[in-house]
Amino acid sequence: MVIHLKNTIAETTAQQLGQQFQAIVSKEADYFVLVTPFALKTLPDAVLPFVQAAWPMDSDIQLASKNYKTELRKIRWGNTEIGGNTNHTVVIAGPCSIESWEQIESVAKLLKSLNISTLRAGCYKPRTSPYTFQGLGLEGLKMLAEVRRQYGLNIITEVKDSSHIEEVIEYTDIIQIGAKAMYDHSILRRCGEIRKPVLLKRGFGTTLQEFVQSAEFILSGGNSEVILCERGIRTFETKTRFTFDLCGAAWLKQYTNCPVILDPSHAMGYAYGVPDLAKASVAFGCDGLLIEVHPNPKVAKSDAAQQLDFEVFTNLMGDIRNIAVAVGREII
Ligand code: PEP
Numbered sequence: 001m002v003i004h005l006k007n008t009i010a011e012t013t014a015q016q017l018g019q020q021f022q023a024i025v026s027k028e029a030d031y032f033v034l035v036t037p038f039a040l041k042t043l044p045d046a047v048l049p050f051v052q053a054a055w056p057m058d059s060d061i062q063l064a065s066k067n068y069k070t071e072l073r074k075i076r077w078g079n080t081e082i083g084g085n086t087n088h089t090v091v092i093a094g095p096c097s098i099e100s101w102e103q104i105e106s107v108a109k110l111l112k113s114l115n116i117s118t119l120r121a122g123c124y125k126p127r128t129s130p131y132t133f134q135g136l137g138l139e140g141l142k143m144l145a146e147v148r149r150q151y152g153l154n155i156i157t158e159v160k161d162s163s164h165i166e167e168v169i170e171y172t173d174i175i176q177i178g179a180k181a182m183y184d185h186s187i188l189r190r191c192g193e194i195r196k197p198v199l200l201k202r203g204f205g206t207t208l209q210e211f212v213q214s215a216e217f218i219l220s221g222g223n224s225e226v227i228l229c230e231r232g233i234r235t236f237e238t239k240t241r242f243t244f245d246l247c248g249a250a251w252l253k254q255y256t257n258c259p260v261i262l263d264p265s266h267a268m269g270y271a272y273g274v275p276d277l278a279k280a281s282v283a284f285g286c287d288g289l290l291i292e293v294h295p296n297p298k299v300a301k302s303d304a305a306q307q308l309d310f311e312v313f314t315n316l317m318g319d320i321r322n323i324a325v326a327v328g329r330e331i332i
């Protein structure tokens, strides 16, 4: 159950009630919020004088549930807004990994020329092999900060484990939690304590229930700015890297109040399919798109097969702007 206490209730009382109901206590504006296990369906009469409003829940998808907040969360970084009633599809694009200043600067220039405000690039890469490129680490974060300064772009980069979480929080505008880190409770809990948007990717073997419950770790910590990202799940199919779960995305849109970003690049795993999936995603009405683009994909140090070159990406931007108009949305 989600409980809003009256704004006259002091923290000590909120904490006592929290203990009584095994609830997580956080503060929103000028009142305390309690989230109890969903099994609690009614409150004892003695507690009612403390309570402003309460929402019984049917599962531990609670703060992210439309049963609690029917309005889509509006999340902002820089001058970019996502969710709420904006009707935007925000394009976030960039290479899988930052590899050099020349590489990231050429992508930054491309994004600027296409009026895209947010650059993605990984510095700490969650690779499946220890023998492959692991990312530039702190050096990469510093280059991203320089790109932001010179080009006025906002930055999203991923945290892979808790050893570098503070650096990522310090340097980035949006924190990306990758598919493999989605279950890392130290990352999730730390992201609950901060006030920056978090893009949480769905693990490729994760049910929707588990995925949104991971988001609850962040939301219940007091950070209300969580964006959910579908990036493909593992199925019996091996011809494509993953299977793009648009059914799952439709479910997230219907039942959760978090903006949904779709990532066709990691789902498909091959550049040839990414434009078509991106077009479908815009028609679908996603709040955002995450696309990998690289000046020379053939020599990319990670995810080489799936990154778009500049020409394909530029054409795709033209196509999706037209599709967005047709479905009453706008690409920003
Ligand atoms: C990425 O965005 O480059 C990435 C590693 O994604 P995922 O966590 O979805 O595999």
Ligand code: MN
Pocket: 096, 097, 266, 292, 302, 303
């Ligand atoms: Mn990648």
